[in-house]
Amino acid sequence: MRILVAEDDDRIAETLTTSLKKAGFGVERESDGEVAWFRGDTEVYDAIILDLGLPQIDGLTILKRWRAAGRLTPVLILTARGQWEERVDGIEAGADDYVVKPFHVQEIVARLRALVRRANGLASSRIAFGKYLLDLRTMEVTSDGMPMELTPQEFKLVSYLVHRRGRVISQLEITEHIYNQDFERDSNAVEVLVARVRKRLGADVIKTRRGFGYALGDGY
Amino acid sequence: MRILVAEDDDRIAETLTTSLKKAGFGVERESDGEVAWFRGDTEVYDAIILDLGLPQIDGLTILKRWRAAGRLTPVLILTARGQWEERVDGIEAGADDYVVKPFHVQEIVARLRALVRRANGLASSRIAFGKYLLDLRTMEVTSDGMPMELTPQEFKLVSYLVHRRGRVISQLEITEHIYNQDFERDSNAVEVLVARVRKRLGADVIKTRRGFGYALGDGY
DNA sequence: CGCTGGCTGTCAGCGTTCTGTAAGCGTCCG
DNA sequence: CGGACGCTTACAGAACGCTGACAGCCAGCG
Numbered sequence: 001m002r003i004l005v006a007e008d009d010d011r012i013a014e015t016l017t018t019s020l021k022k023a024g025f026g027v028e029r030e031s032d033g034e035v036a037w038f039r040g041d042t043e044v045y046d047a048i049i050l051d052l053g054l055p056q057i058d059g060l061t062i063l064k065r066w067r068a069a070g071r072l073t074p075v076l077i078l079t080a081r082g083q084w085e086e087r088v089d090g091i092e093a094g095a096d097d098y099v100v101k102p103f104h105v106q107e108i109v110a111r112l113r114a115l116v117r118r119a120n121g122l123a124s125s126r127i128a129f130g131k132y133l134l135d136l137r138t139m140e141v142t143s144d145g146m147p148m149e150l151t152p153q154e155f156k157l158v159s160y161l162v163h164r165r166g167r168v169i170s171q172l173e174i175t176e177h178i179y180n181q182d183f184e185r186d187s188n189a190v191e192v193l194v195a196r197v198r199k200r201l202g203a204d205v206i207k208t209r210r211g212f213g214y215a216l217g218d219g220y
Numbered sequence: 221m222r223i224l225v226a227e228d229d230d231r232i233a234e235t236l237t238t239s240l241k242k243a244g245f246g247v248e249r250e251s252d253g254e255v256a257w258f259r260g261d262t263e264v265y266d267a268i269i270l271d272l273g274l275p276q277i278d279g280l281t282i283l284k285r286w287r288a289a290g291r292l293t294p295v296l297i298l299t300a301r302g303q304w305e306e307r308v309d310g311i312e313a314g315a316d317d318y319v320v321k322p323f324h325v326q327e328i329v330a331r332l333r334a335l336v337r338r339a340n341g342l343a344s345s346r347i348a349f350g351k352y353l354l355d356l357r358t359m360e361v362t363s364d365g366m367p368m369e370l371t372p373q374e375f376k377l378v379s380y381l382v383h384r385r386g387r388v389i390s391q392l393e394i395t396e397h398i399y400n401q402d403f404e405r406d407s408n409a410v411e412v413l414v415a416r417v418r419k420r421l422g423a424d425v426i427k428t429r430r431g432f433g434y435a436l437g438d439g440y
Numbered sequence: 441c442g443c444t445g446g447c448t449g450t451c452a453g454c455g456t457t458c459t460g461t462a463a464g465c466g467t468c469c470g
Numbered sequence: 471c472g473g474a475c476g477c478t479t480a481c482a483g484a485a486c487g488c489t490g491a492c493a494g495c496c497a498g499c500g
Contacts, residue, residue, distance in 0.1 A: 068348050096338075137387040139432045151458060152431035189460050191476060196459090210468070210475065371447060391487095409449055411487060416448095430457070430486065 003112065004043070005029045006036035006059070007051040007078065012101070016049065019105040025112070033057035040066055040073065046116050047074045049108070052090065060093050067094035074115040076108070129162050130220040132201065141201070153178065154197050161206065161216050170213035221336060221376070222246045222264070222397050226256035226279070227271040227298065232321070236269065239325040244359055244372065245332070246400060253277035260286055260293065264396055266336050267294045269328070272310065280313050287314035294335040296328070337383075349382050350440040352421065361421070373398065374417050377410075381426065381436050390433035 003020055007013040008031040020027045028045075030036040033054035040048055040062065052059035063075055074096045090098055097111050126135045133142045139155060141148040150158065156178040161169060171190045179189070194206055194214060204217040223240055227233040228251040240247045248265075250256040253274035260268055260282070272279035283295055294316045310318055316338075317331050333356060346355045353362050359375055361368040370378065376398040381389060391410045395403055403409075414426055414434060424437040 068346055068353070138435065139388045139429060153459070155432075187460065188462085188476080192460075192478085195477065195479095208476070373448070407449070408451085408487080412449075412489085415488065428487070 002045050003027050004036070004040060004045045004048045006033075006040070006048065006054060006062075007031065008054055009051070012051075012078075015105060016108065019109065020112075031055070033059070033062060037062040037065060041069060041071060045073055047076065047112055049076050049078065049112070050095075051078045053080075060090065063090070063093045063095060076111060076115060078103075127162055129165065129216060130205070132205075132220075134159060134162055143201075148200055150197070150200060153193060154200065157193055157197055158201070158205075161214065162220075165216045165220070168209045168213050168215045173213070221266045221380075223248070223332065224256070224260060224263070224265045224268045225249045226253075226260070226268065226274060226282075227251065228253075228274055229271070232271075232298075235325060236328065239329065240332070243329045244376070246398065248400065251275070253279070253282060257282040257285060261291060264393075265293050266397065267296065267332055267339070269296050269298065269332070270315075271298045273300075280310065283310070283313045283315060292339075294339045296331060296335060298323070347382055349385065349436060350425070352425075352440075354379060354382055368420055370417070370420060373413055374420065377413050377417055378421070378425075381434065382440075385436045385440070388429050388432045388435045393433070 003025045005016050013029055017027045033056035050059045077090045077095045077098045079098055080101050096115055131143055141150055160177055174190050207215050207217045223245045225236050233249055237247045253276035270279045297310045297315045297318045300321050316335050351363050361370055380397055394410050427435050427437045
């Protein structure tokens with residue numbers, strides 16, 4: 001976990017850095033607003049702790065710029081006690097959470113973990129199998145980032161096999177899961193479908209267990 | 221954006237409905253607690269405004285039931301002035317925000333926007349996508365500062381896609397979010413809408429994923 | 441009050457893509 | 471050898487999505 005701490009007060013920054021490292025985060029520290037903005041814009045962090053009173057550019061402006069540019073990294077802002085408007089402005093500008101100074105470091109750690117978990121939760125509908133990556137959000141199977149253009153039916157089949165990997169799935173079971181209830185029993189639709197997927201992703205992606213059904217190939 | 225207003229005071233409900241519609245939300249209204257619970261449980265809303273004093277079932281119970289069932293729709297509760305404990309209970313029960321009656325409608329609108337944005341993982345009221353800038357406050361899409369003159373429906377569509385960027389959105393989902401609950405199932409309104417947006421912003425702004433739905437184009 | 445213009449949903453027609461069917465063939469195994 | 475099983479290919483109907491025309495509706499305005 002890579003965290004950027006944008007804080008100009010040395011004492012606070014030091015405390016944070018030490019505790020976060022102890023908690024297992026990789027910490028990078030920045031005290032200048034201009035540079036902090038640049039790093040947040042160009043580097044990839046799992047979360048950013050942002051003090052609102054930075055030199056050069058103030059924290060709110062930095063945050064707004066990131067959001068306007070589409071950077072969705074979770075941001076936790078630090079604000080002084082009693083600065084109620086600052087917090088509201090921060091949330092408006094796109095902060096994910098805030099902590100009031102002075103704070104208990106433990107609290108920061110806990111909130112940071114929550115933030116990162118939430119951010120990852122949004123992205124966890126992706127499953128790797130072999131060299132492929134199946135993404136439910138985009139309904140895509142990609143190989144090295146190259147989309148494989150599966151049709152809906154093909155995608156359903158791959159998705160089902162991947163979710164039940166390690167098992168042999170009978171044709172009947174496949175039929176029941178990717179087709180409507182009533183369906184020609186003596187149809188070879190599944191066989192055709194399997195062939196089509198093989199043509200796209202490679203013959204050994206799906207293994208035939210003659211007499212039993214299909215399974216993901218070895219290494220998938 | 222589809223909002224459920226669960227409020228039994230006609231005057232308040234009316235005020236809310238009018239203002240929210242003017243602000244671009246799709247509003248559905250419900251005064252009975254039992255029914256409100258059912259709709260929140262079965263329909264998909266972007267946010268729910270919940271009065272705590274509903275007939276049949278009170279708001280707190282409804283909220284708790286939703287949360288217990290895993291419904292994470294952002295909920296903003298309405299509470300009477302001075303009912304400090306109610307608010308605490310509400311937050312405990314899983315409310316995302318609260319507003320005290322009597323309220324300024326503008327405040328509700330602002331908080332609602334913040335809630336929806338937060339729930340969608342975005343947090344700024346101005347979002348960049350490609351060469352365009354979408355502004356939720358002014359309801360405008362601009363390119364280099366030049367307004368793009370989208371109609372309300374067109375704006376809703378773009379806004380929804382941008383909020384859920386990186387995902388494929390099915391026609392059904394789009395229908396549910398930018399039209400009222402009951403809507404001709406087999407209508408091609410969404411297709412027409414997509415075509416109109418493409419005519420204005422460029423054909424590749426919206427990508428068609430045949431059989432799956434639509435998504436923002438690459439680079440947006 | 442009627443006219444006008446913008447916004448939207450409906451519809452019919454069209455081209456494209458998807459997908460189940462069917463027939464023929466290969467392969468495995470008793 | 472023969473039958474069961476699975477693969478391949480071609481094909482046609484169905485599903486899907488796009489488009490242009492049109493009509494209802496509403497707001498603004500003379």
